Each structure stands twice: as C-alpha cells, then as structure tokens.
Amino acid sequence: MTPRLGDPPPGARERPGDQLLPRFPRPLSALLARLPQYPPALAAAIAVNLWLGDSVSGASLPAACGKIVAIGVRDVGLRLTFAIRRGGVVACGEVRPDVTISATASDFLALALRREDPDTLFFGRRLLIEGDTELGLLLKNALDAAAPVFRLPTPARLLSALRLQFPFFP
Amino acid sequence: MTTTNGLPPTGKSARIELVCPAGNLPSLRAAVDNGADSVYIGLRDNTNARNFGGLNFELPAARDGLDYAHRSGTKVLLAINTYPQPATWQRWTRAVDTAAGLGFDAVIIADAGLMRYAVRTHPQLRIHLSVQGSATSYEAINFYHRHFNVRRAVLPRVLSLAQVEQVIRNTPVEIEVFGFGSLCVMVEGRCALSSYVTGESPNMTGACSPAKAVRWEQKASGLEARLNGVLIDRYGANENAAYPTLCKGRFKAGDDVYYAIEEPASLNALELLPELDRIGVAAVKIEGRQRSPAYVAAVTRVWRQALDACAQGTAAPQPRWSEELRRMSEGQSHTLGAYHRPWK
Numbered sequence A: 001m002t003p004r005l006g007d008p009p010p011g012a013r014e015r016p017g018d019q020l021l022p023r024f025p026r027p028l029s030a031l032l033a034r035l036p037q038y039p040p041a042l043a044a045a046i047a048v049n050l051w052l053g054d055s056v057s058g059a060s061l062p063a064a065c066g067k068i069v070a071i072g073v074r075d076v077g078l079r080l081t082f083a084i085r086r087g088g089v090v091a092c093g094e095v096r097p098d099v100t101i102s103a104t105a106s107d108f109l110a111l112a113l114r115r116e117d118p119d120t121l122f123f124g125r126r127l128l129i130e131g132d133t134e135l136g137l138l139l140k141n142a143l144d145a146a147a148p149v150f151r152l153p154t155p156a157r158l159l160s161a162l163r164l165q166f167p168f169f170p
Numbered sequence B: 001m002t003t004t005n006g007l008p009p010t011g012k013s014a015r016i017e018l019v020c021p022a023g024n025l026p027s028l029r030a031a032v033d034n035g036a037d038s039v040y041i042g043l044r045d046n047t048n049a050r051n052f053g054g055l056n057f058e059l060p061a062a063r064d065g066l067d068y069a070h071r072s073g074t075k076v077l078l079a080i081n082t083y084p085q086p087a088t089w090q091r092w093t094r095a096v097d098t099a100a101g102l103g104f105d106a107v108i109i110a111d112a113g114l115m116r117y118a119v120r121t122h123p124q125l126r127i128h129l130s131v132q133g134s135a136t137s138y139e140a141i142n143f144y145h146r147h148f149n150v151r152r153a154v155l156p157r158v159l160s161l162a163q164v165e166q167v168i169r170n171t172p173v174e175i176e177v178f179g180f181g182s183l184c185v186m187v188e189g190r191c192a193l194s195s196y197v198t199g200e201s202p203n204m205t206g207a208c209s210p211a212k213a214v215r216w217e218q219k220a221s222g223l224e225a226r227l228n229g230v231l232i233d234r235y236g237a238n239e240n241a242a243y244p245t246l247c248k249g250r251f252k253a254g255d256d257v258y259y260a261i262e263e264p265a266s267l268n269a270l271e272l273l274p275e276l277d278r279i280g281v282a283a284v285k286i287e288g289r290q291r292s293p294a295y296v297a298a299v300t301r302v303w304r305q306a307l308d309a310c311a312q313g314t315a316a317p318q319p320r321w322s323e324e325l326r327r328m329s330e331g332q333s334h335t336l337g338a339y340h341r342p343w344k
Helices: A026-034 A038-052 A105-112 A117-121 A133-145 A156-163 B027-033 B060-073 B086-102 B114-123 B140-150 B161-169 B193-198 B268-281 B292-311 B319-326
Strands: A068-073 A076-085 A089-090 A097-104 A128-131 B017-021 B038-041 B075-080 B108-109 B127-129 B152-154 B176-182 B214-219 B222-229 B232-234 B252-253 B256-258 B265-267 B281-287
Touching: A026 A076, A038 A076, A038 A089, A038 A156, A068 A105, A089 A133, A089 A156, A097 A105, A097 A133, A105 A117, A117 B292, A128 A133, A133 B027, A133 B214, B017 B027, B017 B176, B017 B292, B027 B038, B027 B060, B027 B292, B038 B060, B060 B075, B060 B086, B075 B086, B086 B108, B086 B114, B108 B114, B114 B127, B114 B140, B140 B161, B140 B292, B161 B176, B161 B268, B176 B268, B176 B292, B265 B319, B268 B292, B268 B319, B281 B292, B292 B319
Parallel strands: A068 A097, B017 B038, B017 B281, B038 B075, B075 B108, B108 B127, B127 B152, B152 B176, B176 B281
Antiparallel strands: A068 A076, A076 A089, A097 A128, B176 B265, B214 B222, B222 B232, B252 B256
C-alpha cells in the first residue's frame, strides 16, 4: 500500500495524526547522506534568517555567539551545520558542533509550525539533544519566543541575508 | 445537603479559575486565546523558579503580555518565587516594584521577607503564597494571611483531597491547587536534591538540574542522561524519557535498579474537577512555564472545556481530553498524585 500523507512510519509509537510528512524513502536518504550537506544548509540558513529576523543571532543571544549547531534530519539523511554569528545563522561545512539536535523531517516541520512541543517529542524519544544542552535549550527558548515574519522579503533584506552567508558578496 | 464524604459543602464553591503558564509572549497569547482566566509568568532572571536561558520576560515583552491579556479580561500574575539572597536583595524588591508599576494582578511570592516588603510598599498589590513557600496546613496559611495579607495560597502537591478540603474549611485565604503537569518529589519548596549533584537548586538559583549540568548521549546500550557527570538514567529504545532530575532517575538500591525515589509521571487531576469544585478550590494551576506555546495552547484548551463542562454539571472526563493530555506528559503516564490516597 502506498503511504499517504499522515501515515505513521512503520514501528512509530505515536498516533497517525502526529506525522505531517510521509516516511522518507530509505534509498534516497542513503544517497542524500553522501551528498555535500552545505547547499541545503545554506538554503536553510537564509530561510531561517529571513523568517526569524535576528531572533537567532549572536546579537540577541550573546551566549550562543560563535557556537556551532548541527541539525540532524534522521529520516532524510541530512546533517546541516550552522554557526551562530552576530548577524544571524551562517551555513558551515562539516565542523565539530557544540550541540546536535536530531529528529525526523516531519517532527521538525511540526516544531516549526508550533504544532508540537519539543519537550513532548523529547519525552517520546523523537527529539534528541546531544552536546551542550544549555545551548540547545537557549536556542529552543529563543525559537519559542520568536515572532516569525510571514511576508516576502524586500530586495534589501534578501541582499543582506546573502551578504551574511558570503562576506565577499557585493 | 450531604456530599460524597458525608460533609456539607464548604459554601465556597464558585467558578474555578484556570491559571496557565507562559515562558514567553507566544505562550501567553496561546493561554489567553484558549481560555485561561489567569496567566503566570516570570522575569528573565533568578527571581523566579524557571530561570533558564532565553526563557521568561524582559520588560517590553511583559508590557505587551499584560496589554494582550488585559484586553481579553485575563489576569497576569508575576512569579517572584525564589528566595532572595542578601547581596542581591534589591533585585527581588525591584521585581515586586515592577509588578506593581506595570499593573500585574498579583505577585506569587515564597519568601516571608519579600512578602513584608510587598505589603508595606505596595499595600494594594495582591499577594499569592507560592508553592515554594511549602505551606501545607491552614495554620501556616493563616499565619501568612495575618501578617502579610496573603489572599491566595498555592498548595504543594503533597496533600490528599481530604486534607485539601480541611485546609479550605479553616482559612479565609483562597486555595489554588495543581491540576496538571510534571510532578516534583513532594517536598516542594524544600527540595535540595538538585543542589546535591549540581550545586544549584530552585529556591536559590531558580533552576532544578540546570541545563549546563545536563548531558544526553545516545549509546548502543540506550540513551544516557547525566547530571554533572552522574548517570541519572539509561533509557531503552522503547522507553519514554523524563527530565534529567535526580528524583526521577533509576538507581541501584540493594540488588535492584529502579526508580528509587519517584517514577517520572505527570499529575492529571481532570477527573477530580467535580470534587475540587465541591470542596471550594478557588483556582487550578497548570505547570509548565518551560514548555512551548503548543503545549500551553493544547493544555489550556482541554482544561477550559473541562472546567466549563464542570460548571454546567457535565464533568465526566472525556477520553479524548485525557489522551490529548497524556501525549504531552513527562513519562507519558498520569497519576492523581497525592490527591488520591485510598488508604487515608
């Protein structure tokens, strides 16, 4: 039977309604894990900065400035690494992270949409924070308190978002 | 008129107030939008017992939150529920001044010295006795009432329902009880277990098991939770995790490894609502200022429906509510805690 949107992955202990995305095909995730992780990290970093303004930045979170955060999307085989700089989140290549936060794509989406509570996922073993727990908690609290911007970015904002990723950008 | 325990009603029965947690502005809005009567918050420092990085309210957010809540007729309470330290006493008095200045509807205080400051400096400001004050008898509560004009007391989660009723019958102070959320080890306001391992505990620094002391590590043998290097628990693949506090760990005692102090479980007193109403409980508190807006919204919604149903006399807890609450709970299992002690 073809999995439909909303079907739980086999072996999942949660009710069907908890899954926002279908299970990611395993051969594809194995392939993705072998591809460079920088391009998706770059796209994610630009999106996060545009979406969340400076809620997640070294300027608003001095304790997180200069720290490295890895996001492991378990079922998709992605491991995105970011540095937190003064102006916002910047994509990195493979560097040793201070904290690694892992979950499935579906659960990350549910968190981003504020449909799920991270502690709920943690109790259910669906969200894992390894490394600097205090940094992970600080980021979680910053994301909870953030007021997302739901409008198209102006050209000026887009340009400054790109400059943050590429310092040599004109 | 007699009741289930043969006693007449206390005569205090009125609409039970729903008191919900908020650690940030989106959570406060979620609580207000989903029907909280009151929201309790803390300032972003160690004057409150959820002192975690990035959590709680700076003054501009507190102002916005008060505006938002008051427009809907929702009250906002400021938790100043840690114990002031001599060197930084002014931080606590400033928090009380802030509450009075910004128009908070009450302050939730644990320390008697701070209560004296509050009642002398801002006599119009309502004082609620925090659960961290650890008052479990009507004598203690009446003492706070006599000396500091305390208007409401939050009871620690150590009393059976019969004991809660006895307190209510013997005090003019409104009684607030916990209805839902993670449980403590039942010495609330006096617990120093966290300090034993990390040097920090809620009353003194505002955090139980501070995040800087917590490490999780996925190993072949399971997920290990360590607190300042001390192994608290090792969860098998199909086991639910809990907050990494000493009280909820599994330890070797004698020849057995088990929850030697307490099992991680959440309180859910939903099914006791008709009883809480009958004995005259003034307010029900939801735990969880450290949780996210999604939790606050869902729990507030369920409890609002349950309280409305209770007020209309149709209070049988619906399985859907319990399931909704269960899935967000620590340990993902529920207990009536100390309220239900059949042997008493």
